[in-house]
Amino acid sequence: MKDYVIELEKPDFEVRTDLAVEERESFPGDGGEIAGVSLREWHEEDSCVKMTEVKILDEQGARAMRKPKGTYLTLEADQLAKKDEDFHEEVAAELSRHIRRLMEGLLGAKAKTPAEYKILAVGLGNSQVTPDSLGPEVVGNLQVTRHLEGQYGAGFLKGRNLPSLSGIVPGVMAQTGMETAEILRGIIKETKPDILIAIDALAARSIRRLGTTIQLTDTGIHPGSGVGNHRHGLTRESLGIPVLSIGVPTVVGAAAIVQDTISALIQVLSKHASTQGMGQYVEDLDPDEQYLLIRELLEPEFGSLFVTPPNIDETIVQLSFTISEGIHKAIFA
Amino acid sequence: MKDYVIELEKPDFEVRTDLAVEERESFPGDGGEIAGVSLREWHEEDSCVKMTEVKILDEQGARAMRKPKGTYLTLEADQLAKKDEDFHEEVAAELSRHIRRLMEGLLGAKAKTPAEYKILAVGLGNSQVTPDSLGPEVVGNLQVTRHLEGQYGAGFLKGRNLPSLSGIVPGVMAQTGMETAEILRGIIKETKPDILIAIDALAARSIRRLGTTIQLTDTGIHPGSGVGNHRHGLTRESLGIPVLSIGVPTVVGAAAIVQDTISALIQVLSKHASTQGMGQYVEDLDPDEQYLLIRELLEPEFGSLFVTPPNIDETIVQLSFTISEGIHKAIFA
């Protein structure tokens, strides 16, 4: 798919994915090497969860992947979208190990056990719009502890080997009139957590990813990511503390559907004997001509529209429990 | 757009609209006559609401429009999607007049004033999925009265010139395990209303319709309509009482986006000198070849996916108030 290359330079009809694993797949010759990007795929023992780790190692990799340097871990399983308590228990356990490892990487020598962490969890997204409500739901499920220190005295948490966990659901800019980054920066300065765990609903490229993938990263949330399209990033640079982010794709941008249709149409035209020349012809267009072609097909309104399945409410209920359980298991040792 | 013709015969990739006004627009030579269908457009005095009445007069019209005989009235205004209390007040007043006229048509000589009606309002759709929650929200806003007769004695409502209004939010089949038609048939037999007012979120063909159009019909709700795709119809035949339905498009089917892209691509190919031949070529394909082409482009999952804007929560809040106000004004004289 050459189109991607075009988009990089002409971002006005960017078909975006929040998943590094999808960005990686978009490169031609799927198995090939990309300079500055490492890829590892595996299954944990006895697990049907497919793990993929994409590491963006340097600036060259970051440019190619259109994502900042860092680690992007995905857990994938078709059953994730379904109601199966035992399976979700299993995924939560697996998730917790990866959360803990990433936290250790981010906090370095600062902490020895999770119980010494001071963690702020933030549920990003709009709780009033179902596919954007994953973050608020997860934080709603969390068992916060930070206030117990104030209620029962200093040492209360340490004495019980409990971490200090706080949580916030800031709302989206159309509700608050404020950038999420502003709200969080203020809260972080006042309450001084060591690390932010940000939970967010993501946009994928492919509809088969919806509700079947969990992505963990140590790179923060970047402008233009998430269903709600944050303008300002939530990163160590902007917030002053490291950010571990956990996301699940719940929507596909409408523009992605359009682009897929065009790609498919070209392939179809190329396959059928009668239209073979045309498909080839379109494929042979130079980037500027392709750009012009796609531009005319993409109505400007499409940029903000998203595609989502009708049972998204059940997916959100299931996955928000899996993720909150994963966080609990990771930090309540 | 010839494709529509194809779809009529090969319904497996039906690109559907719940709006008669859109179905009407899909015919070639937009202004032309369709046998068995009448069309009237106007503005009420001093109003910026565009009114359109499509009447399907006979079986021929029904076949052409793929909708049953009856009256389809739309109120259209771009401001509907916005927060403007005075405007919503105005639309509610206009809506109420049309609701009352349709009710009089459906109930005939049975009732002389709205206060003699026994009305059951049903909020169709899934309250947990934002774009499907219009019906539940409207019914939640309604001021029911039927129980007052039981609480304060027979004659209470008549004495106050009040109609008997009851309301139900039955939920969707994935939540109840029951067809909505089964639930309503049971309730209607027990509580004996004269008329059902069904409020539902609709699927449109065009994204510019989302939140800007209200459709009133006297034909009931038909299989495959609504965001949630009811399998069994809610009609005078299936329920035993006349059905007035009120709907607002809140989603566009993902398949519609695909089809629009293909149409646009063909047009673009036809326009550009270099590809002119191809567009023409595709347009000239016979229906079976076109069918094959589109079939390959439409992934089967697309059938159930829908496209919706990110601020759909605000649209639902606004329009559910406008509609509940319209119903109140229509029946509380």
Place this chain on the structure above:
Amino acid sequence: MKDYVIELEKPDFEVRTDLAVEERESFPGDGGEIAGVSLREWHEEDSCVKMTEVKILDEQGARAMRKPKGTYLTLEADQLAKKDEDFHEEVAAELSRHIRRLMEGLLGAKAKTPAEYKILAVGLGNSQVTPDSLGPEVVGNLQVTRHLEGQYGAGFLKGRNLPSLSGIVPGVMAQTGMETAEILRGIIKETKPDILIAIDALAARSIRRLGTTIQLTDTGIHPGSGVGNHRHGLTRESLGIPVLSIGVPTVVGAAAIVQDTISALIQVLSKHASTQGMGQYVEDLDPDEQYLLIRELLEPEFGSLFVTPPNIDETIVQLSFTISEGIHKAIFA
């Protein structure tokens, strides 16, 4: 507490409890026998859940207990109100055994395994008022199956050894204008379930019961019970099928607080040397004088007010999962 006797005859300031176990406790000489009522208390092996079975055996017992003949089973544990997943898993298992036993008793020879049951679950109460939202929450958690037969063909459920489960959240009379009994009677006639499982938030006498007790009965829901005070009963007589009800006390009537205060004040007056005579005096008042006294203290508005703890939202989340899990385990063998 003699007052209860008064209330039986002068029901206008009835201080009511929906729990048979509390009604039983209100009799003087707690351990004593009551004609027509049997009492059994035990712990299941290795369980910290206290079980109590009150059986009302005949009309005499029914009059004394002010509740209809039948079995009233309670599971009690202080931890129920708390967030402890393992414990809730344990209680759900225990609950499921009792649900199954009561169902077998109600359905008799009709069914051999739960998979042959056709069950309708109804979530009573107002989903918009937190302490009354238990029933709607439980039904929202249930995995209904009845519609799968329609979607995948007759025999689908039997082939998979699955029961036919449907669910409804009818809303309260102030929202629907209809009696819950009317709505259910209609749905039952149309969909023909074998048994109704009714889940409801209950009113207790004692605040320490709030969120710590689950009551199961085979007698249906009776007028005046539940937080929302149903006027018409939901019983085998009114609905035509047996009713298993599951309830958790989430409120105490404000009148109960008033009565407790008076009782306590009298006791205090009796204990203190200086006021001993007075307490005695009040206690010695004949029922009519006591009645007059209490009547003056009870403001009429108190009848509808209820007392509830501020963390009732967490209690509802916890217990609705425990109960939906209990139902799942009982019927999905």
Place this chain on the structure above:
Amino acid sequence: MKDYVIELEKPDFEVRTDLAVEERESFPGDGGEIAGVSLREWHEEDSCVKMTEVKILDEQGARAMRKPKGTYLTLEADQLAKKDEDFHEEVAAELSRHIRRLMEGLLGAKAKTPAEYKILAVGLGNSQVTPDSLGPEVVGNLQVTRHLEGQYGAGFLKGRNLPSLSGIVPGVMAQTGMETAEILRGIIKETKPDILIAIDALAARSIRRLGTTIQLTDTGIHPGSGVGNHRHGLTRESLGIPVLSIGVPTVVGAAAIVQDTISALIQVLSKHASTQGMGQYVEDLDPDEQYLLIRELLEPEFGSLFVTPPNIDETIVQLSFTISEGIHKAIFA
């Protein structure tokens, strides 16, 4: 009611009201003067809303009233709890005038028109517990504007004569693990509003106040006030900017019911010939003896329990619209 005096010194069974007008009423000889407190009652022209202004002028008044120095304005009308759109429109207009006047008082010469204000609205309370959800509902209704400056460029708001309005729903400490004061202090430092408007559900002494009174103050929110019992105040001192608070009583503390019952019992005992001596006797007890008496009657759990009516959901819907409309009218000139 002497008891109040006791409570001041022995705060462990404080029966609290958030309404200055109720505190004022609790003084013996209702019309009498209290040093350091001024009282004014009136009706605006053609309005059925009863206005009361209590001004606490100095430290002596503050001690007597157990509330800080400042202005406490109440709007009272029985219809407030009911659904009557025209009336709510009227109250919103009246409310807006008082909000504007208080804002002008708090901001002094700083601003000339509301359009120059930078306002942060905070919805206090727990959105998951119906009687505590007033604040979150009001802020959910508000039309924020602050972000438009960022989206459409500096000068956008000024050019349209719009104030900068932002809003936040911070959640309660059991959900966030943080003091609301911490969260707000952080957000205020980052976003620099001129004034905070805090909306909160209040606790009243008398059940007839529930949903029928709106209180406006210029003194901030103080520890122990609100349904959720904030521990740390939200005041100009703690936050750095002036605080205008708007509240509606939605609960009565259970302890208030107990105390009312005792007072009423004593009165009853005093009235009846046969028990006249006792009532007198109890009234004549010295404060310490009374203290002992009441202490024994108040179960410690009562402190956190609250009393609320079953239709509190409707009250919240009505009043949250009235208040958000009042704020809109006050600042969008």
